[in-house]
Amino acid sequence: xxxxxxxxxxxxxxxxxxxxxxxxxxxxxxxxxxxxxxxxxxxxxxxxxxxxxxxxxxxxxxxxxxxxxxxxxxxxxxxxxxxxxxxxxxxxxxxxxxxxxxxxxxxxxxxxxxxxxxxxxxxxxxxxxxxxxxxxxxxxxxxxxxxxxxxxxxxxxxxxxxxxxxxxxxxxxxxxxxxxxxxxxxxxxxxxxxxxxxxxxxxxxxxxxxxxxxxxxxxxxxxxxxxxxxxxxxxxxxxxxxxxxxxxxxxxxxxxxxxxxxxxxxxxxxxxxxxxxxxxxxxxxxxxxxxxxxxxxxxxxxxxxxxxxxxxxxxxxxxxxxxxxxxxxxxxxxxxxxxxxxxxxxxxxxxxxxxxxxxxxxxxxxxxxxxxxxxxxxxxxxxxxxxx
Amino acid sequence: xxxxxxxxxxxxxxxxxxxxxxxxxxxxxxxxxxxxxxxxxxxxxxxxxxxxxxxxxxxxxxxxxxxxxxxxxxxxxxxxxxxxxxxxxxxxxxxxxxxxxxxxxxxxxxxxxxxxxxxxxxxxxxxxxxxxxxxxxxxxxxxxxxxxxxxxxxxxxxxxxxxxxxxxxxxxxxxxxxxxxxxxxxxxxxxxxxxxxxxxxxxxxxxxxxxxxxxxxxxxxxxxxxxxxxxxxxxxxxxxxxxxxxxxxxxxxxxxxxxxxxxxxxxxxxxxxxxxxxxxxxxxxxxxxxxxxxxxxxxxxxxxxxxxxxxxxxx
Numbered sequence: 257x258x259x260x261x262x263x264x265x266x267x268x269x270x271x272x273x274x275x276x277x278x279x280x281x282x283x284x285x286x287x288x289x290x291x292x293x294x295x296x297x298x299x300x301x302x303x304x305x306x307x308x309x310x311x312x313x314x315x316x317x318x319x320x321x322x323x324x325x326x327x328x329x330x331x332x333x334x335x336x337x338x339x340x341x342x343x344x345x346x347x348x349x350x351x352x353x354x355x356x357x358x359x360x361x362x363x364x365x366x367x368x369x370x371x372x373x374x375x376x377x378x379x380x381x382x383x384x385x386x387x388x389x390x391x392x393x394x395x396x397x398x399x400x401x402x403x404x405x406x407x408x409x410x411x412x413x414x415x416x417x418x419x420x421x422x423x424x425x426x427x428x429x430x431x432x433x434x435x436x437x438x439x440x441x442x443x444x445x446x447x448x449x450x451x452x453x454x455x456x457x458x459x460x461x462x463x464x465x466x467x468x469x470x471x472x473x474x475x476x477x478x479x480x481x482x483x484x485x486x487x488x489x490x491x492x493x494x495x496x497x498x499x500x501x502x503x504x505x506x507x508x509x510x511x512x513x514x515x516x517x518x519x520x521x522x523x524x525x526x527x528x529x530x531x532x533x534x535x536x537x538x539x540x541x542x543x544x545x546x547x548x549x550x551x552x553x554x555x556x557x558x559x560x561x562x563x564x565x566x567x568x569x570x571x572x573x574x575x576x577x578x579x580x581x582x583x584x585x586x587x588x589x590x591x592x593x594x595x596x597x598x599x600x601x602x603x604x605x606x607x608x609x610x611x612x613x614x615x616x617x618x619x620x621x622x623x624x625x626x627x628x629x630x631x632x633x634x635x636x637x638x639x640x641x642x643x644x
Numbered sequence: 645x646x647x648x649x650x651x652x653x654x655x656x657x658x659x660x661x662x663x664x665x666x667x668x669x670x671x672x673x674x675x676x677x678x679x680x681x682x683x684x685x686x687x688x689x690x691x692x693x694x695x696x697x698x699x700x701x702x703x704x705x706x707x708x709x710x711x712x713x714x715x716x717x718x719x720x721x722x723x724x725x726x727x728x729x730x731x732x733x734x735x736x737x738x739x740x741x742x743x744x745x746x747x748x749x750x751x752x753x754x755x756x757x758x759x760x761x762x763x764x765x766x767x768x769x770x771x772x773x774x775x776x777x778x779x780x781x782x783x784x785x786x787x788x789x790x791x792x793x794x795x796x797x798x799x800x801x802x803x804x805x806x807x808x809x810x811x812x813x814x815x816x817x818x819x820x821x822x823x824x825x826x827x828x829x830x831x832x833x834x835x836x837x838x839x840x841x842x843x844x845x846x847x848x849x850x851x852x853x854x855x856x857x858x859x860x861x862x863x864x865x866x867x868x869x870x871x872x873x874x875x876x877x878x879x880x881x882x883x884x885x886x887x888x889x890x891x892x893x894x895x896x897x898x899x900x901x902x903x904x905x906x907x908x909x910x911x912x913x914x915x916x917x918x919x920x921x922x923x924x925x926x927x928x929x930x931x932x933x934x935x936x937x938x939x940x941x942x943x944x945x946x947x948x949x950x951x952x953x954x955x956x957x958x959x
Binding site: 475476478479480482483484486487490491492493494495496497499576579580583584585586594595598599601602605606613617620621624625628629632 | 904915919
């Protein structure tokens, strides 16, 4: 095996192995999401009141009052419809449904709850009036009677969805952060592989054939790298504005694909320039092998380790660039990605709500850190020039 | 040496021509005029707008005009009455006041960190610093900016009772305007960049340490400090200078995020606003200027490189 010695060196580093395990975990979750572990609909579904903190953390009375108000309004709205039975059937909050009692009974319960509600509504600031707090607890009990108690799996599922709280639209932060793994892996893998393949093809061809091919390739990457990449990405996204694919991830892929191949192209070109001079390549030429066959059979396999390192470098860059572009309003539009979550969280942070930004950052941190460590270990093992 | 410089100069001409071509083509793939006027515009309006922009002229003439003066005299679509050139002149200063201090601060801190780490290579301090750099690099820029603003501008003023750093905006009035509006973005920017730079500088220094002349210096019995400062740092500075020069034009663009978030009317924010508003003349003009700045710094870097590194002169 070509890489066996390097592989052993890699395996010796415990940190690198831990990082590889971490990446494998993310990959497994990502594949699971492709298989339907978390669907896109679930990531958009309302599961509770807005801005609920995670782990059932204590909330201020004013916020608790607002949440009860929200839950009562949902039932009230259904009861006011022409066909309350059907409306009630369609009302759902995550796994919770309105209590399965006759409409009249539900109306009575709602009225009872509203009696307490009206008393509390007169208060200006519940946070500062502790004498009203028992009343609030009473209201919460009364409002809870409007809803069917959860059973078995549903209880667990609902608790899981709320474990990291909800965002401003009452959607589960956990589900969104997990679903975003799919988007991140998708962007990272597609961009990484296409950029490495494209860059390697151009870089190897440039170095191996030399002459005008080399000049054109060098001109191409000097040109594209002469515009700061965020500017180039922005211009490319501008290019897609108003077109049919604007809402999809296509502009993002195109923008990354066009700029990210430069790195691997440079590295591979430099390496192939050296390999080209080696004896075994001369020997192959002397044996009368065709040029492109030498390139494919003897040169490319010897830069494959560089391709691997470049892939994992680009993977990290793509994931991070996604967040930045999305933040600027140029990236992902209607999928729950880490970029979208972090961008939305800027309003919440001002109000001291850190659950969304925390969840997205932590999920992303795990993946990027694992890849950073993994890349360093790869370079240690494969690239003799790399300095540890 | 002059041969080297001239060769570099000549090489940059087709590169510059290429950038402008790429930018012009990219901006014309989707008809910018329709994008601007919307689908409901009449053919008449469309023709008039095209005429005004000079988009009816042959492509090669448009190209020539952009090449000659960046089309700085064109009127912005979003800000009637203002030309691209005026907007540019206005946007340069806020960017400058953030980018330059941030660059200086980052370079100094990163270089010091790298020296310390390289000096203690393989020991706990080195490992700690580099682990910190990797951890820091694994968090998105955006998170630093959001949290930096929250703690630096909101919480700090709550604790101290005074608005030390502005939450956002930019103004040059008052005696402490720079500290008030720019210092917090500069600090955040430094935190963002220092991890990457110190890793890079450390690698450069460590590579230098393994060179023969350093071994000779050690064998002569020089102190470790003298070896580091006189023999290692001086040579490493070549790479440091090149790195700083190359990052210069990227800095202006790198401010984009910070400028957008802190609402600072610099070049980055102006460009993003133009892109989101489909302001075609502004996008084209700004990108062309960015590219030109890059080319100029590129040439300067090459000349500087030739001046400090004798090996380049000989090759």
